[in-house]
Amino acid sequence: MYTSFTEMPVWQKAHQLSIEIFKITANLPRSEDYGLTSQIRRSSNSVPACIAEGFGRSTKKDKANFYIIARGSSYETQNHLLYGRKVGYFDELIMEKLFSEYSDLIYELNKIINAFTR
16 A cells, blocks of 8 residues: 555656646747646646545545546646647647557546446
């Protein structure tokens, strides 16, 4: 059993992905500061934050709820990646890599959610 959320591989992956999202948005146009830049950074950082909060909850229902929110934020981040690619902000290979890594993360979150909701 983990003694800290930072020991959880799913949190570690989500945390690293949020850092990668921050890096790919560093050079977006200033006109996107309150648009795509803000939205994708917030959704990507929400994933590890919700995993951490879920870890700190005491009931299975509370834990599952925060992991479900983390999953939703993962999907939201994927949506922003697709949009950013379509408008020409993100390189296709980088976007595909990150999109795939979020799909893997969603798969891991689904396993955790299932463990708490059965």
